[in-house]
Amino acid sequence: MGHKASDIEARLIVGFETHVQLATNTKLFCGCAVAFGETPNSRMCPVCLGLPGALPVMNRRAFDFAVLTGLALGCKISVHTKWDRKSYYYPDLPKNYQISQYDLPLAHDGAFEIPSEGGSKRVGIIRAHLEEDAGKNLHDQGDYSLVDLNRAGTPLLEIVTRPEINSPDEAYVYCTELQRLVTYLGVSHGVMQKGQMRFEPNINVEITAGGQTFRTPISEVKNLNSFRSVRGAVEFEFRRQVQDWLADHDYQFKKRPNENRGWDDERGVTVFQREKEAAHDYRYFPDPDLVPVEVDTAWLNGVRESLPELPLARRMRFELQYGVTADDAATLVADRETADCFESAAERAGAPQTTAKQFLNVWSRFANDRGVSVGRLAVSAERMGELAAMVDQRVVSATAANQIAERMMSSSDEPRQLAESMGLVTVADEGQLDSWVAGVFAGNEKAVKDAIANPKKTQAAVGFLRGQVMKASGGKADPRLAGDKIEARLAAMRAG
């Protein structure tokens, strides 16, 4: 008893429950449009209002999306699933129950591979199941509340991991990778600002002190809808739970209740909401209005065929196939459109490395300025590839290509035409190059002298001269030929 911070070892344990809104046109059990920011209570029908006698019918696409995600998470897909009613009484739940899946989730026992220092790490997936979203309450109305039920019935996929995440960074990576995965699969738009992904980490700490191991009570931080808040909440809880245990060694799992907490973004702290002492009593039972779902092999194979190469695998392939760094590969596969666009452009160019450079340095800048992904720029992969090919074949210099790229954003002309009309086609003409080099040598005697006679400065001086020649040519000199000319002239001067 009486351990100090310096005597203990603390290991963070985090599992996630995540609600992912599926990118369907309509709600889970009725044909009302899934909407955001519409007039309150304008996307309702007898089914999602819970009117007596109305019968729900399952949205096939929602189920396919859920199965596809389950497969991507390496889950077993249940042959037989059913729908259950989870009863609770709250104004945002018109039927007084939520349709969910209780004991037979459609996907279970998988693993999600996330990038981790020096490779990857597998995070176990316990289950993934479909359920309907509730509506929205507006609480800050004095002595009453307002309810908008437009969101009620929106399809959600709840994904539950094993408690196998062990740092705030890993928690952050898990969430960002899950967003990347679901947007890659096209099963969700994954827009955090619209609440399309809501993360709930379950956090506790394993403390080893004096040869004994203790576990703190589990706190569940509710409804995080930004990656930054996920990292902040996990970091904060790690510190807080260790401190609470140091202050009171009975602050332990089962000796003290588990807690629900909320994240205060402004203060950067989690706030106690309530104890989870009493297990919730939801009175689950099978929904008699909905028939079970049987997934046969043909159906499963059909969905499996639509499974694309997953982001992590694609990143690793990019490193090997295109010879790009791990970081650059991550940027190139950031989203599926960009990765697809890059692969088409690289193939068109026959020069993946040059294409990659342009994606990372030029196109991504334009994309950032416009708040879109590279794949969504108004320039086709074909034209991007053409521009890369021109640099690779030294028709234009890399610098000139930047100017052409900028013009391509607003012009539909072919890059080669633009290069010509902008006067940027590389000059490989011997006489013209000789005259530029001669001019630069005449105007920069000091640099020339350093390049010939001062070994410490040779390299910098040669670089300077190259730059001057490119400048004199307006970026048009063939850089390699210009370099050769400079070296030849210097060699002649050294010899003479």
Next chain:
Amino acid sequence: MARESKIDESLVRHVAHLSRLALTDDEITRMTGELSAIVGYIDQLGELDTADVPPTAHALPVHNVFREDEVTPSFDSDTALSNAPQREGTFFRVPKILDTGDGA
């Protein structure tokens, strides 16, 4: 698989609380009697030998009933709100929601 279903007053109070129903003591007493009778009647099913009957989640031998993901018209908000005791703009207006600590 006969299971003893026992309805007593404390269970009725608990379920009433979960359902956000305010029952008087007289109503609790009456409900306890009535619910016991109903559940007891259903419990007769427990007398059947179901050892060879596979468990089922649904009464109908039907599965995979789906609809396509196509939008159908919704109510306009006035229609959606037409049964609401109180409204404000196009919102339902309800008594202030109190978190009693045992909700979802």
